[in-house]
Amino acid sequence: MAGGQPISLENLKALRKLTLKHGIKIILDMTRVAENAYFIQQREKGYANKSIAEIVKETCSLTDGATMSAKKDALVNIGGFLAVNDKKVFEEARNMVVIYEGLHTYGGLAGRDLEAMAIGIEESLSDDHMAARVGQVIYLGEKLIDAGIPIVQPIGGHGIFIDAKRFLPHVKQAQFPAQALAAAIYTDSGVRTMERGVVSAGRKANGENYFPKLELVRLTIPRRVYTQAHMDVITESIEHVYQNRKKIKGLQMVYEPKYLRFFQARFKPI
Ligand SMILES: Cc1ncc(COP(=O)(O)O)c(C=O)c1O
Missing domain, CATH: 3.40.640.10 (Type I PLP-dependent aspartate aminotransferase-like (Major domain))
Incomplete structure (x- = not known):
């Protein structure tokens, strides 16, 4: 893969x-x-x-x-x-x-x-297990699409990717929109997602940030952990954050480790 x-x-x-x-x-x-x-x-x-x-x-x-x-x-x-x-x-x-x-x-x-x-x-390797596992991810993805949330399509097998550029068009990429969105979802419901955008992309050899085309928030679903009711709660939270998206501001990075900064960097609201 x-x-x-x-x-x-x-x-x-x-x-x-x-x-x-x-x-x-x-x-x-x-x-x-x-x-x-x-x-x-x-x-x-x-x-x-x-x-x-x-x-x-x-x-x-x-x-x-x-x-x-x-x-x-x-x-x-x-x-x-x-x-x-x-x-x-x-x-x-x-x-x-x-x-x-x-x-x-x-x-x-x-x-x-x-x-x-x-x-x-x-x-x-059981066909039934895999249909249920991917089926749960698709269930969440379709609920988010129905709620008007901008996600990457087609829906994949292990998680959903929210398009943070479309979710927060008012936040400049230099102010980490996907990280800001991940923080907003966590603050709303405790659902822990993951930034896959400018923070994850890191810096070039000359020290400048990479600005990747995709600025995404990943909702990775562990196998055999959650019920469909959990998927409903996640959708409700993201819908709530979406309704209030204009209030979400960008972030400033206040601590940046040398390697793989997306694991340990710290931020504060602008
Ligand atoms: C396809 C793939 N390979 C490797 C890894 C890394 O695995 P580990 O966390 O055990 O280093 C991941 C993590 O998500 C993955 O998705």
Whole structure:
């Protein structure tokens, strides 16, 4: 999955052909591979009758290895893995595990976390589970669209992205509109969202801010945590903030860490 955008198997097959020709390996970020497979099943020609498990297997068969943050599709609280199909690379990576993580049989994870991950992988491949998971995200997205909230469309599989430039056209991008909107939603209802705009984009080598085209607020929905009633509460809060949007002012950054500032920066209202 590139930058959170779903990949199609048609694209991956074409990429595979090209990389084989040039002797380049494909390492898949399979963190959201099951959600991606769901969209292939729903949208790509020829896959409507294939199970998510079959589509995931086909996806992986077109790659040489994969990284997985198992906190996402694999439904666990902690953990992940690197998988490769080249024995030499595997042996080198296994040796590095001993140095950096723990013995190769558990890779720094507790046995119970590994067991939970094994079960999580299996359950994440269930067609019913994935239809319910993505269905909940779509439920929220459609409610927000009906309420007139500007969101990115089509609705994705793991969250909703609010278009802060359209929500707060009066706040200049230099005054962090998506961050200001995330703060306003949190103040209104305690719903914790995430800025994906100028704060996340960071600075160029010459110190100037990047001003990305997209200035978004992400509402990422954890799996199997919330009910549809929670989605209704989120919608009510965002509608309330939208009705009062003219009162929302921009922000000034008062603390900026050197790296990945979106995790730790602090702001004050202008
Ligand atoms: C596709 C994808 N890969 C990797 C990561 C990062 O995972 P971690 O938080 O375990 O570093 C994320 C986080 O959201 C993700 O969406």
